[in-house]
Amino acid sequence: MKFPGKRKSKHYFPVNARDPLLLAAQLEQEEGSWVVGIDQTLVDIEAKVDDDFLQRYGLSAGHSLVIDDATAEALYSELMRDALITHQFAGGTIGNTLHNYSVLADDRSVLLGVMCNNIQIGGYAYRYLCNTSSRMDLNHLQGVDGAIGRCFTLIGDHGERTFAISPGLMNQLHADSIPEEVIAGASALVLTSYLVRCQPGEPMPEATLRAIGYAKKHNVPVVLTLGTKYVIQDNPEFWRDFLRDHVSIVAMNEEEALALTGEADPLLAANMALDWVDLVLCTAGPTGLYMAGFTEDAFKRKTNHPLLPGAIAEFNQYEFSRAMRHQDCVQPLRIFSHIAPYMGGPEKIMNTNGAGDGALAALLHDITANNFHRQKVPNSSKHARAYLTYSSLAQVCKYANRVSYQVLNQHSPRLTRGLPEREDSLEESYWDR
Numbered sequence: 001m002k003f004p005g006k007r008k009s010k011h012y013f014p015v016n017a018r019d020p021l022l023l024a025a026q027l028e029q030e031e032g033s034w035v036v037g038i039d040q041t042l043v044d045i046e047a048k049v050d051d052d053f054l055q056r057y058g059l060s061a062g063h064s065l066v067i068d069d070a071t072a073e074a075l076y077s078e079l080m081r082d083a084l085i086t087h088q089f090a091g092g093t094i095g096n097t098l099h100n101y102s103v104l105a106d107d108r109s110v111l112l113g114v115m116c117n118n119i120q121i122g123g124y125a126y127r128y129l130c131n132t133s134s135r136m137d138l139n140h141l142q143g144v145d146g147a148i149g150r151c152f153t154l155i156g157d158h159g160e161r162t163f164a165i166s167p168g169l170m171n172q173l174h175a176d177s178i179p180e181e182v183i184a185g186a187s188a189l190v191l192t193s194y195l196v197r198c199q200p201g202e203p204m205p206e207a208t209l210r211a212i213g214y215a216k217k218h219n220v221p222v223v224l225t226l227g228t229k230y231v232i233q234d235n236p237e238f239w240r241d242f243l244r245d246h247v248s249i250v251a252m253n254e255e256e257a258l259a260l261t262g263e264a265d266p267l268l269a270a271n272m273a274l275d276w277v278d279l280v281l282c283t284a285g286p287t288g289l290y291m292a293g294f295t296e297d298a299f300k301r302k303t304n305h306p307l308l309p310g311a312i313a314e315f316n317q318y319e320f321s322r323a324m325r326h327q328d329c330v331q332p333l334r335i336f337s338h339i340a341p342y343m344g345g346p347e348k349i350m351n352t353n354g355a356g357d358g359a360l361a362a363l364l365h366d367i368t369a370n371n372f373h374r375q376k377v378p379n380s381s382k383h384a385r386a387y388l389t390y391s392s393l394a395q396v397c398k399y400a401n402r403v404s405y406q407v408l409n410q411h412s413p414r415l416t417r418g419l420p421e422r423e424d425s426l427e428e429s430y431w432d433r
Contacts, residue, residue: 001107004366005399033372035364036110037190039094040170042149043124046087047079049154064163072166090131093192096413100361102135103415110137117143142177144169171202175210184218187368193227212246221248226256233259243276250277251360254284266290268311278325283356288340289401293323297331319394328386337393342405354413359400366390
């Protein structure tokens, strides 16, 4: 487990060093910490094609269409045969998040979902495995006799993008494939709204609810990323109830926040979401990133950053506080933080897909590092109360913001390496507090 962020800390964070005073306790507690997530396993396939190709497969240039398995197989075979594919990336919002978590933390994450029983070298399922961190545990995937999901991005002669989506068997995860022991020992269970929005008869929603049941039983925080505004705006009341009944942490962007709450201001939307959950992460594009949560009123910590104006006056005044679950507070106090885009944002954005997943991976790293540290140094002053995060809300904002920037600066939504050890563009004070 790497330290979350790049700052120095007065608190001992054991990684490689073995303090002889702690060694006995460490040998007794080797269970470790990890995150577990459920995903619709899919591969993003990008290819350059001509107009005749689109017509042959009944696709409309510039539009998105769901295609059946037979069409997808024929389309993919032709792309492979004529060497038209330019990129094949492992996809899926939870898969991306867990991969990025494992790269940042250099530690274990567990993916639940389906995978082809028969994998062809060079094929899409093979590419999924190749583009996934070796620190991601894939041993609990459920085998299926057929294809996982495929999202084809077909670029025409004039650069116009056409999307063909083949779900395959990605929603065929059965409830019996959810291992209770893996969820019981996890620091968080990570889900997406897509998992409960499937075709009638598909088992994925039941599997998701089974996992949520295990998480509640073992007091494991449930994290939900909202996926897209189109899913939420169909029935916002359903999602409000779902959050209230099942979820501890919600991750969303400003459009999803508006669909969920009716509030266009991300700060007000995050504040409303605290009626249903314990912690909120809201990315807001060029405006930056917001977080909202709870802390114990008696142990709140004032910021030394400038107080920010907004719909909630001086909303960031206690952003140096650490987040807690509402149930663990005697007198819960709402706390908020905001950070502008790192270095003003990338000079050229290479990829907007996955920036929110990167931010969530940073938050998960901080939460899991807190559990790791509690196991290794249980008497530390860091654990005098039942905090959810290792770091202050302001610090988690900085870390999430930095990881988002890294994803925006590359073509793939998955990190190929962790943050650089030294960043000449940053003053040492950036990572303080």
